[in-house]
Amino acid sequence: MSEAKVNCDLNNGEERLEKRILVLGSAPHTRQISAYTWDRLPEFLNVADYDVVILNLKPFFDQNFADNINIETFPSWQQFARLVFSQASELIIIGEPTIYTGKNSYIDISMWLPPLLPQLVFDLGKEIRNINPEFSYYFKYVRRWFSHRTSNYNIPNEYIRTHYLNLVHPQAENLEIQCHSLAQTRFQEDIAFRMKFQVLSVDRGNFIDSQKPPAVLRISGDVICLPIPTEISAQEAVDLILQERYKLQFESTPPAWVEAYKLPHELPIEAEIDRCKDAIKQLEKELTAATIRLGEESRFRKLLYEQGEAALEPVVRDVLRELGAQVDEPKQPGKEDGRLIDPKQRRGMLEIKGLTHQLKLREVRQLDQWVRDALIDEDWESKGILIVNAFRNEPLGNRGEPFPPNCIQAAKKSNQCLVTTMQLYNALCALQRGELNLEIFWDTIFSTSGVFSLPGLDVLCTNS
Incomplete structure (x- = not known):
């Protein structure tokens, strides 16, 4: 990487200083500066050799x-x-x-900064106000924010603080920070800010007892924190800063009229690009269509974690349809959860539950009442099928027994079949693999009084 010193105007153009600029995190940019990606840092790099260092932290968002x-x-x-x-x-x-960054051993990027930093709150929003004109060019490309600073500061432990201060100045005993807003949220919290630090010769706590103010031993340069832009890439944002803040010259964008002048070798390449x-x-x-199909199929995984009338119940009814049953939507939502007729025209009354605990006896009794009501009111004779996603918030391997003894006993007396949603998921998986005998599956459902059991459906179906 070739390198040049960049002329920067200070004091309204009266003084010109040559600044050496380094970019870490993206490359290439312009040949006038040094720039390296995080995985290609040179062996003898020293950031203290430079006047301006720009850190592009966006690559680290890839875990x-x-x-x-x-x-x-x-x-x-x-x-x-x-x-x-x-x-x-x-x-x-x-x-x-x-x-x-790093896995076994790691670096906290904030360790590169003075050990007195504002605490950040990670939230998100779109409203951005009070933009400092110095960075108005940058915030043209920021439409959302994802964190803001608070008025609180991370206080380092004494070991880190002492070592940092001793490095900056041998007589330093305290560190102070000043923060200046560059852009704010609607509720006036900074999403971009400039920090300056001072190292002092005495602790501020002793100032009350002393008539002598603490001596400022050293003042830092600017440390500027900017959000990642949303309308351009972070690499393009670095280019923007180099152009606008440091007035670096990049190659001009070709004007529209130059398109009329093309060499013969360009034309077949353009045709290839069009193809x-x-x-x-x-x-x-094709990707969009496949994504939609995948979403349709992956909805069945809700069997393993969902609950409720809007999320779990529709998926259970869809699975039963996939397994060959005719399934009707509930006639009175909240009173019953649907009815089915299996391939042999046997009738079933559904009760579907997503629970954070074991099944309760009241659910068995409720289903029994629905079966009785349908028989008395409509002469619709059916078998109760109670489908349960118990302990739904727990990983599957950590879940307890879904059906307590009193529920099992009540189900046997009322000729109900107790089925878990995991068993339905496994049945669908076996069907798609061509391994499920649907006749045996439905015969088992309608012959079971108590807990449903069919070899192969009690162990979670996986990709292997």
Whole structure:
């Protein structure tokens, strides 16, 4: 990577300083600066050699990338401390500096900053107000925010604080921070801000007893925290900062009229690009259709965790239809959960429950009452089928017995079949594999008084 010093205007153009700029987290940008991706940091890189460092933290949002990065190549916190407390330095952070990288051993990115940082609240919203004009160009591309700072600060332990201060200045005893807003939420919390730090010679706690104010030993450069943009990539955001803030010249965008001037070798390449675009459009259509089909099929997994009239009950009825039954919607929602007729024209009255505990006796009695009411009021004779997703909030391997003895005994007396939603899920899985005998399945349902059991349906069906 070639490198040049960048001229930056200060003091209304009266003074020009040459700043060395480094970007970590994305590359390439422009040949005028040094830029490296996180997984390709050079061996002898020292961030303190630079005046401006821009950190693109967006790649660390990929957890697999963050876990497997080689943190041994990362700059040390000592280098960042020297950078931050260098005269006129700038450290710009795109993304929240609260990320952990590495797996067995790890680095907390906030360790690169002075150990007195605002606490962040991770929330989201769209309203962005009070944008500092200095960064108005940046917030044209930010339509949502995902965190904001609070008025509270993370207080470091004494060991970290002492080591950091000793590095910055041998007589430093305290650290102070000033935060300035760059953009805010509707409720006036900062989603972007500039920080400056001071190291002091005496503890502020002793100031009351002393007529002498604490001596400021060193003042940091700017540490600027910006949200990740939503309308452009983080890499494009770095380019934007380099252009707008540091006035770097990038290649011009070709004007529209230049399209009329094409070399002969360009034309077949453009035709190839058009063919690729057509193929992509077709693949996108196929992807959309496949995604819809997958959503339709994956809804059956609700059998393993859902509850209620709107979520669990419709899926149970759909599974029973897949298994060959004619299933009617409830005539009176809340009074019964549907009726079915199996392939041999046998009738079943449904009760469907999603529970965080075992089945209760009242559910068995309720279903028995529905069966009796249908027989008396409509001359509709049926078998009660009680389908239960018990302990639904627990992983399947941690769930207890869904049916207590009193429920089993009551089901036997009232000729009810007690079925778990996991058994229905397994039956659907076996059907799709061509391994389920539907005649045996329905014969077992209608011959069971008590707990349904069919070999192969009591162990969760998996992909293996």
